[in-house]
Amino acid sequence: AQSVTQLGSHVSVSEGALVLLRCNYSSSVPPYLFWYVQYPNQGLQLLLKYTTGATLVKGINGFEAEFKKSETSFHLTKPSAHMSDAAEYFCAVTDQPGNQFYFGTGTSLTVIP
Amino acid sequence: DVKVTQSSRYLVKRTGEKVFLECVQDMDHENMFWYRQDPGLGLRLIYFSYDVKMKEKGDIPEGYSVSREKKERFSLILESASTNQTSMYLCASSLLAGARNEQFFGPGTRLTVL
Numbered sequence: 001a002q003s004v005t006q007l008g009s010h011v012s013v014s015e016g017a018l019v020l021l022r023c024n025y026s027s028s029v030p031p032y033l034f035w036y037v038q039y040p041n042q043g044l045q046l047l048l049k050y051t052t053g054a055t056l057v058k059g060i061n062g063f064e065a066e067f068k069k070s071e072t073s074f075h076l077t078k079p080s081a082h083m084s085d086a087a088e089y090f091c092a093v094t095d096q097p098g099n100q101f102y103f104g105t106g107t108s109l110t111v112i113p
Numbered sequence: 114d115v116k117v118t119q120s121s122r123y124l125v126k127r128t129g130e131k132v133f134l135e136c137v138q139d140m141d142h143e144n145m146f147w148y149r150q151d152p153g154l155g156l157r158l159i160y161f162s163y164d165v166k167m168k169e170k171g172d173i174p175e176g177y178s179v180s181r182e183k184k185e186r187f188s189l190i191l192e193s194a195s196t197n198q199t200s201m202y203l204c205a206s207s208l209l210a211g212a213r214n215e216q217f218f219g220p221g222t223r224l225t226v227l
Contacts, residue, residue, distance in 0.1 A: 009153065034215060043117070043203055043218035044156075051214070090155065094214075100171070101146075101216055105155035 002027045002093045006104035014112045019078040021107045023065075023091035026072065033074040034092040034101070035065055044090060050074065061085070086111045116140070117219035119204055125225045132191040134222050136204030143209040145187035146216065147171075147179060150201040162187055163209065194226045 007022040025031055032051050036044040048059025055067040061084075065076045074091060091104040120135035136145065144163055148156040148171075158171030160179040168179050176198060180188045187206075191198055201223050205216040 032214065036218075041122075041221075043220045044205075044216075045218070046215045049215055100158060100161065103148075103156040105153060 002031065002095060002102045004091050004093050004102055004104035006089075006091055006107050008107055009105065010108045010110070012110040012112055013081045015083060016080050019063075019076070019081045019085065019109065021076040021089050021091075021109065023074045023076065023104060024072055025074060025091070025093045027093055027095060029095045031093045031095065033065075033067060034094075035059065035063070035074070035076050036090045036092065037061075038088040038090065038106075040087075047076070047089075081109075081111045083111050083113065085109060117204055117206055117217050119202075119219040119222050121222050122220060123223050123225075125227065126191075126194050127227050128195060130191075130194050130226075132194050132224065132226075134189040134191075134202055134204075134224070136187045136189070136206075136219055137185055138187075138206040138217070139185065140206070140217070141184065142206035142217075143184070144207045144216075145181065146205040146207075147177075147187065147189045148203045148205065149173070150203055150221070156203065159189065194224075196226050198224065199226045200224060 003026045005024045034049045035047040048057045050057045050067045058064045063078045089107045092101045094101045117138045146161040147159040162181045178190045203221045204219040207216045
């Protein structure tokens with residue numbers, strides 16, 4: 001069975017500061033990992049994904065995440081926060097393409113001017 | 114671009130009513146999913162479908178049913194709406210396999226049951 005834990009339901013950063021959103025997963029098989037972003041009153045949009053290959057994955061809007069198997073983590077980072085990054089972020093895991101996704105409970109990011 | 118559309122953005126219904134939420138995708142995806150999203154609980158899977166006329170229960174199917182008569186359309190049905198079904202409902206679709214295996218989401222339907 002798979003599961004996802006997102007540490008910190010709310011994170012606040014100053015504009016220009018580093019963004020770090022934490023995601024730890026549990027999976028009995030090599031996982032496929034995803035980060036999604038949800039802006040207010042919208043659906044979820046894919047930020048980035050890890051399937052196989054390079055463990056450092058770059059996504060849209062300057063975000064990146066690193067798959068660390070030994071730590072069962074897939075933390076999301078961005079070097080410099082923008083006001084437009086304020087949103088809800090969800091980490092998700094699945095064991096193979098097309099299968100059920102398991103989502104974390106989400107992290108709400110606030111960017112302080 | 115993949116487009117997933119949902120029939121309503123906002124819906125208000127009364128307790129006991131039968132409610133239909135419609136979802137349509139335009140990219141010939143095999144998989145379709147229905148989630149509900151509640152604060153502090155994230156996304157929870159209600160039902161999903163791998164093919165026409167096929168359905169699988171997710172984590173919280175009680176009180177819901179689904180219909181998939183055509184590949185592009187996946188309907189969520191609340192047989193008798195209750196106040197605890199007030200929530201945001203999100204539909205998603207994906208390919209069965211392959212590199213583009215992420216799920217694509219619709220804009221959501223915010224359902225209020227009075």
